[in-house]
Amino acid sequence: MNSVVRTARAPNLPHRRALTLPSLPAWLAAGQWLVTLLLCAFLIVPVVMSILAGLTVNYFQGVASGLTLRWLGQVWTQYHASVFLSLEVALATLAITLVTGVPAGYVLARSQTRLSRIVEEFLVLPIALPGLASALALLVxxxxxxxxxxxxxxxxxGHVVFTLPFMVRAVAAVCASSRLRTLEEGAASLGAGFFTRxxxxxxxxxxxxIVAGALAVVTLSIGEFNLTWMLHTxxxxxxxxxLADTYASLRIExxxxxxxxFFIMTMPLLVAMQWLGVDATGQRSIRKKTRASAAPTNPPDQP
Incomplete structure (x- = not known):
């Protein structure tokens, strides 16, 4: 009798589900996300705190002292000439690197001689040297x-010497593609001259x-300090x-x-690089174009 009752009541008892632990790949993915978020916080929090310091009435009292645009106005009044000068230098640097860097990148990508490799190494040399060393060489x-x-x-x-390798490398990376060589050979077979091609x-x-190199040149020119500090008057x-002068004034606000x-001037350039989908060598756009051209097209419906 008791066994019959236990058998009848057994289906009414709650069913306990077995607990399953996350798999090893899930733990690894969670660890990667945690490290990434901590690294982002390590990099972003100081920037946010610096921006808040420039908007507070008194840095040592924090946001509780109130927010103000007084310091921005004071900086613009004293240093607006430096802003326009930086833009002038960046645009002039961009113009020179476009005129010289685009043909140089094309020639270096097409030439396979040892001399071209030596020239390329000399072009990249200013990146390996400290900015102060390059500035000292120009001064001498x-x-x-x-x-x-x-x-x-x-x-x-000085800015052209420092930024020209970025334009040359970005253009040379695109010019090295076999697709471009095929298009040139096809145009030459139809009678197009070198200039036309x-x-x-x-x-x-x-x-x-070119777009990737131009954005890199302008961004680097605006933010270059070591070389400019040695060459400026x-x-x-x-x-x-x-910016160095303002921090030397011992007024952190x-x-x-x-x-x-400075952030307002440089961030649009960085966002433009992401929005246009180009990196420092233009390779991302090349990969996108390659995938787009290699994607199969759906044939039209047959009647």
Whole structure:
């Protein structure tokens, strides 16, 4: 009798589900996310705190002292000339690197000689050297020309030396593609001359590399400090040099407000690089185009 009752009541008892632990790949993925978030916090929190310092009335009292745009206004009044000078230097540097870097990248990508590799290594050399060393070399060679030394062209020359490798590498990476070589050979077989091929075939197809190189050149030129600090004069003070001056004033609110101004100028360039889908060598756009051209197309429906 008791066994019958236990058998009848057994289906009414709650069913206990077995607990399953996450698999090893799940633990690894969670660990990667945790490390990534901690690293992002380590990098982003100081930037956020610096921005807040430039917007607070008193840094030592924090946000409780109130928010203000006073420091931004003061920085703009004192250093707006440095902002416009930095833009002038960046645009002039971009123009020179476009005129010289695009043809150089094309030639280096097409040439397979040992001389071209040596020239490429010399072009990349300024990146490996500290900015102070490059500036010192310019001072030793051209410092005796007073008019050139005291003009903004001296800083532009230094920026061209520093940023030209980024334009050359970005363009050369695109020009090395076999697809572009095939298009050129096809145009040459139809009677197109070198200039016609370069304008109508090469330049449109290397546009991702040119855009990537241009954004890198402008961003690096605006933010370059070491080389510019060595080459500048009181009349040619750019944005990073002015930033160093504001922090030397021992007023952290002014320095942080200057950082906000610097942030406003550089962030659109970085966002543009992401939005256009290009990296420092233009390879991301190349891969996208390759995948798009290799994607199978659906044949039209047959009647």
């Amino acid at each position: 060679v051209y410092g005796g020309f007073t008019m050139f030394r005291t003009s903004v062209m001296f800083i532009i020359a 370069f304008v109508t075939i090469v330049l449109p197809n290397v546009r991702p590399g 009181p009349e040619t003070k750019t944005l990073p040099v002015g 002014i320095g942080s407000a200057y950082t906000i101004l």
